Ligand code: ADP
């Protein structure tokens with residue numbers, strides 16, 4: 001069955017080979033009970049380990065069924081141990097945290113036997129060794145003799161051809177020794193048993209053959225056997241295999257037997273995940289907050305296209321082909337002269353129908369609204385409380401930013417956008433062009449000049465109802481202007497005009513106030529009319545007498561009777577009286593910072609291939625604010641990411657160390673598993689499976705704690721700086737972190753599990 005040919009074994013101690021076995025040649029039959037006797041240190045254990053494939057010989061050969069093992073790979077030895085050999089040790093070598101049944105089943109797990117069969121076979125062999133009623137006990141609840149019976153049951157469960165026993169009764173009293181020896185004799189009836197002992201009494205009583213070892217050499221052999229003829233070819237071994245699923249179940253079982261420890265490990269591992277989760281949730285909350293803040297800020301800062309722009313005035317902020325500022329902050333020490341007059345050119349943006357069509361074709365999801373400024377005058381009459389009638393004088397100027405002095409301004413026709421920025425304090429937001437809105441400031445105040453201009457008598461305070469429903473008369477061109485000798489002049493007999501039936505009644509329908517959350521104001525305070533009203537006026541003006549008259553006299557300003565000048569041109573007059581409906585300015589309100597860039601790209605695309613004179617130059621006044629904010633966000637993100645990275649590293653190192661400690665602590669267990677035929681891969685699998693479980697638990701605990709921490713963080717931050725929900729973690733992010741925890745723990749455990757797998761089984765078994 002087994003043949004040893006000139007086996008030598010040297011142990012290398014301090015760089016020098018120390019011989020433990022000095023050329024041993026022996027042959028063992030299929031069925032005999034051999035005792036190996038010898039003094040302590042004579043090499044008995046070493047010989048047994050080499051026979052059992054637990055240790056490697058330095059030279060010589062071990063023949064199994066006549067076939068050499070010289071070419072054996074690790075996996076061949078593993079399979080050999082698992083299927084052919086059963087080990088019984090002096091110190092039992094049971095896995096203390098597993099039950100008796102699980103200890104016996106372990107050998108079967110390694111060979112991939114199904115759960116049901118594992119169980120029945122383990123129970124059967126435990127019954128054979130007389131432990132049927134002890135199977136759920138832990139090893140430390142058994143006596144020495146019982147533990148050795150478990151070890152024997154474990155050695156027999158795979159029905160091995162060879163049982164190797166290293167001083168099996170060495171730790172037992174004489175009575176128990178006899179029982180164990182009786183059991184081993186029984187086993188020896190139908191297989192090869194090689195037993196190491198230093199008790200010659202026992203050897204003589206029970207065994208068929210006694211071999212005496214002295215200093216690593218065979219001194220005596222009571223029944224030497226003829227060596228069989230060496231056969232060529234390689235011994236066939238069925239490779240052992242433990243599926244990863246079994247490894248997962250085995251490791252879960254391991255962990256469950258040490259719940260307290262597992263939980264503490266997981267909590268330690270979860271600290272990093274908590275850190276990352278909090279960083280992630282706070283940065284999510286911050287991003288949400290900042291996005292909201294930006295969108296609010298942008299509401300007040302549209303991209304503006306004015307009729308005329310001084311290209312120098314807008315400086316680097318104005319993009320476009322006319323403004324290529326390439327040489328800012330030169331590093332050389334040269335000063336260059338330049339002609340400011342020449343450098344500052346006034347560019348006229350041609351806002352024609354083609355451009356408007358182009359703007360209308362823009363992706364509507366990019367913008368909140370586009371509004372057009374027009375020069376057409378709005379002629380409103382208001383009745384004062386004393387009964388007099390005044391004309392509502394609107395402060396001149398089309399600039400969007402001259403707020404406060406304007407009395408009446410156009411409101412972009414985008415109710416949803418306006419209502420996202422403004423609260424309706426009273427009334428209903430109008431959809432009809434005959435309805436007006438009154439915009440008050442954040443303190444519910446109105447400028448006295450505005451009130452006076454609207455013909456409202458000054459009072460200490462007004463109720464909403466005092467102002468809601470106030471009416472104004474809108475005068476159309478044909479009635480407002482009257483012709484005197486070819487010159488059109490505005491009428492001034494306001495009391496009469498107010499009663500004129502052709503005038504259109506406008507009414508204040510709603511009072512608006514900027515929302516608390518909106519950080520800048522989009523509308524001017526005062527009276528606001530819908531852009532629909534402008535459209536109506538323009539349409540009406542097309543056929544009005546004054547427009548027709550101006551069209552027929554292209555050289556004379558119909559309002560004054562004088563020729564046009566460079567400042568008062570045909571176009572400006574036509575714009576004013578509504579004959580020319582092209583806007584004098586455009587304001588585009590982007591949806592977000594990102595969409596603003598898209599809008600700018602869209603505008604730049606319009607300029608491509610267009611002569612510089614016809615290009616559109618826009619101003620982006622929010623850009624400076626934007627770059628400041630985004631710089632800030634970048635900084636915060638980098639800082640938070642650095643924190644997260646540190647947490648990540650700390651967490652991984654922590655788990656790595658914990659796994660390593662666990663490896664060190666379980667060295668003996670690793671040795672036992674290897675003696676049962678576990679492959680290196682099985683060992684690393686079990687440890688990897690354990691780290692996966694720990695990663696899963698750590699991740700879950702971490703996410704749970706992070707979610708719990710959200711509540712105090714949000715309450716504190718809300719109280720301190722009034723920002724709500726600064727910490728918010730999405731479920732996707734939570735799941736991602738659990739997976740990350742598993743991956744990181746697995747990675748951190750790879751080195752320790754590799755160390756575990758590479759442990760020499762003989763050395764591992766020796767550790768206590
Ligand atoms: P026995 O089992 O007969 O008491 P061993 O086989 O354990 O003896 O040991 C044989 C010799 O080999 C002893 O001198 C022992 O010190 C030495 N030895 C055993 N294992 C090692 C090892 N791992 N490293 C170095 N020397 C060892």
Ligand code: MG
Pocket residue numbers: 044045046
């Ligand atoms: Mg020994």
